[in-house]
Amino acid sequence: MSDITFSEVSKSGLWTNNPALVQLLGLCPLLAVTGTVVNALGLGLATMMVLVGSNIMVSLIRRHASDAIRLPVFVIIIATFVTCAELLMKAFTYELYQILGIFIPLIVTNCAILGRAEAFASKNNVGMAALDGSMMGLGFLLVLLALGSIRELLGQGTLLVDMHLLFGSIASDWAVRPFGDNYSFLVIILPPGAFLVMGFLIAMKNIIDESLKQRADAQKSAPVKGAKRIRTTGHIS
Amino acid sequence: MAFKQITSPHAHAAQNTAKVMQLVLWSTIPGLLALSWHFGWGALINILLATITAVLSEALIIKLRKRSVRFYLSDYSAVVTAVLLGLALPPLCPWWVVVTGSLFSIVIAKQLFGGLGYNPFNPAMVGYVVLLISFPVQMTTWVTPLALLPEGISHPDIIESFRIVLGVSIPVDGVTGATPLDSFKYALGLTADQIYQQDPLFSRAKFASVGWEWVNLGFLVGGIIMLASRLFTWHGPVAMLATLALLSVIFWDGGSSQSPGSPLMHLLSGASMMGAFFILTDPVSSAVSNRGRLVYGALIGFLVYIIRAWGNYPDAVAFAVLLANFSAPLIDNYTLPRTYGHTDRRRATEKVED
Numbered sequence: 223m224s225d226i227t228f229s230e231v232s233k234s235g236l237w238t239n240n241p242a243l244v245q246l247l248g249l250c251p252l253l254a255v256t257g258t259v260v261n262a263l264g265l266g267l268a269t270m271m272v273l274v275g276s277n278i279m280v281s282l283i284r285r286h287a288s289d290a291i292r293l294p295v296f297v298i299i300i301a302t303f304v305t306c307a308e309l310l311m312k313a314f315t316y317e318l319y320q321i322l323g324i325f326i327p328l329i330v331t332n333c334a335i336l337g338r339a340e341a342f343a344s345k346n347n348v349g350m351a352a353l354d355g356s357m358m359g360l361g362f363l364l365v366l367l368a369l370g371s372i373r374e375l376l377g378q379g380t381l382l383v384d385m386h387l388l389f390g391s392i393a394s395d396w397a398v399r400p401f402g403d404n405y406s407f408l409v410i411i412l413p414p415g416a417f418l419v420m421g422f423l424i425a426m427k428n429i430i431d432e433s434l435k436q437r438a439d440a441q442k443s444a445p446v447k448g449a450k451r452i453r454t455t456g457h458i459s
Numbered sequence: 460m461a462f463k464q465i466t467s468p469h470a471h472a473a474q475n476t477a478k479v480m481q482l483v484l485w486s487t488i489p490g491l492l493a494l495s496w497h498f499g500w501g502a503l504i505n506i507l508l509a510t511i512t513a514v515l516s517e518a519l520i521i522k523l524r525k526r527s528v529r530f531y532l533s534d535y536s537a538v539v540t541a542v543l544l545g546l547a548l549p550p551l552c553p554w555w556v557v558v559t560g561s562l563f564s565i566v567i568a569k570q571l572f573g574g575l576g577y578n579p580f581n582p583a584m585v586g587y588v589v590l591l592i593s594f595p596v597q598m599t600t601w602v603t604p605l606a607l608l609p610e611g612i613s614h615p616d617i618i619e620s621f622r623i624v625l626g627v628s629i630p631v632d633g634v635t636g637a638t639p640l641d642s643f644k645y646a647l648g649l650t651a652d653q654i655y656q657q658d659p660l661f662s663r664a665k666f667a668s669v670g671w672e673w674v675n676l677g678f679l680v681g682g683i684i685m686l687a688s689r690l691f692t693w694h695g696p697v698a699m700l701a702t703l704a705l706l707s708v709i710f711w712d713g714g715s716s717q718s719p720g721s722p723l724m725h726l727l728s729g730a731s732m733m734g735a736f737f738i739l740t741d742p743v744s745s746a747v748s749n750r751g752r753l754v755y756g757a758l759i760g761f762l763v764y765i766i767r768a769w770g771n772y773p774d775a776v777a778f779a780v781l782l783a784n785f786s787a788p789l790i791d792n793y794t795l796p797r798t799y800g801h802t803d804r805r806r807a808t809e810k811v812e813d
Contacts, residue, residue, distance in 0.1 A: 406593075406594075407559075407593050407594075408592055408593040408594075409589050409592050409593040410593075412592065418567065
């Protein structure tokens with residue numbers, strides 16, 4: 223798989239093989255913490271960091287870990303990076319760490335990370351593994367952000383509330399309230415809302431893919447101009 | 460000459476979805492009349508708003524799905540969903556509550572699953588539960604029954620009602636209050652007799668609670684009309700009401716301060732009768748065989764009672780129906796009817812070892 227290119231890896235992580243929209247991996251944190259943009263961004267960044275780190279490490283040791291023990295080794299590497307992410311969040315964004323709670327340690331069990339270690343990093347060189355980790359992480363982060371902003375906007379009528387938890391005091395007045403102060407639509411904030419919005423996002427991706435495919439097909443089957451020989455006998459294969 | 464073979468039933472008049480749905484609509488009239496008499500114009504306005512939203516959104520989604528709009532709209536199923544939702548919502552609740560509820564009912568609970576016949580959950584109840592969870596304040600503010608309004612105050616007339624629903628003006632004090640199930644549940648530390656004496660909702664009632672008893676009797680009349688026209692069998696409603704009555708007799712305990720309320724109150728308050736005859740009889744989301752419907756109805760009665768008595772919500776028909784909708788396929792699996800010609804109950808496709 224050494225002939226894999228930069229754009230292929232990027233496109234696969236961001237769109238065609240997006241961990242959240244296509245592989246449907248890591249849905250538990252994805253659905254649980256996307257009530258607001260800041261939660262989504264916090265978890266997305268942590269996941270991305272772990273994914274990049276573990277992909278690089280796994281790629282580095284890919285020739286030394288035998289098949290029999292590779293999964294435990296991958297899990298230990300991932301757990302190490304998750305612990306790093308957890309300690310970093312404790313140090314710099316303690317309030318956000320408290321809000322995200324158990325979902326930070328649970329990044330260990332995010333199948334998207336182990337999946338990339340097994341499917342990509344253990345078979346490719348370090349550069350490509352790092353790129354794959356960052357693109358997969360970015361794809362996951364973008365879906366988290368989309369979910370977070372839609373749910374925050376529809377559910378509690380705000381956008382970018384509490385961003386100071388992540389960006390410090392400059393972000394304290396970023397919050398927007400387009401529907402006034404009293405708006406609230408609880409079901410979108412609760413788990414059913416996460417499933418609903420996620421379903422609509424997946425549907426939208428499928429619609430876009432379908433229309434792209436139709437456009438490509440339409441270009442392919444452009445009518446042939448000029449004379450055509452009509453064949454009346456024999457077998458056309 | 461070819462003889463055409465026709466199997467039973469040999470119906471004399473063609474029955475179709477539209478006729479069934481129309482009959483359901485006509486049968487809601489006794490309940491609607493009682494509701495409007497005791498609680499004002501709000502119920503009619505709810506129904507109007509819900510119907511407009513439901514029909515428009517159904518048409519839109521059918522158009523998006525590239526089906527025949529005229530064909531699917533003329534089966535009246537969207538109207539029935541809207542009317543049932545409108546009857547269940549509190550009168551005079553804000554317009555956006557009604558619109559959101561019917562959008563959820565039609566778009567999410569019905570059309571996203573494939574339209575009429577494919578919805579695993581009762582659409583009206585999905586809409587109701589979404590609203591109850593999302594807007595608890597608006598959904599638990601009921602209008603005071605006519606007989607209990609303060610001296611010199613009556614329900615707002617139709618123009619004023621529209622203004623309240625649209626949020627232009629606010630209702631006069633004393634026009635809104637709690638429902639009987641609500642006030643019975645939260646009258647903590649009082650025995651049933653004390654509540655009955657103190658709360659005019661009960662003390663001035665004929666059977667159970669002012670206004671509500673007539674609404675429930677109205678739905679009972681409508682239900683009996685539908686039963687007599689053989690829109691559904693008796694199994695579901697009777698099983699539900701009997702279970703509810705049985706449980707409320709068992710746990711009535713003579714009316715101590717811990718009592719969850721008398722059997723009559725449970726049968727004639729809240730959405731009991733409407734649930735029994737208009738909601739759980741939905742042929743799409745309920746169990747299919749007669750035995751299955753007995754289990755299904757009993758499950759709903761059981762859930763309604765335990766949520767009312769020990770749960771957080773004063774009424775529970777919507778939650779109970781949704782939970783039972785979940786279990787309907789399982790119930791069907793265990794209550795397969797005996798196939799004609801077989802001696803025991805098993806699937807025609809099941810392997811027989813002999």
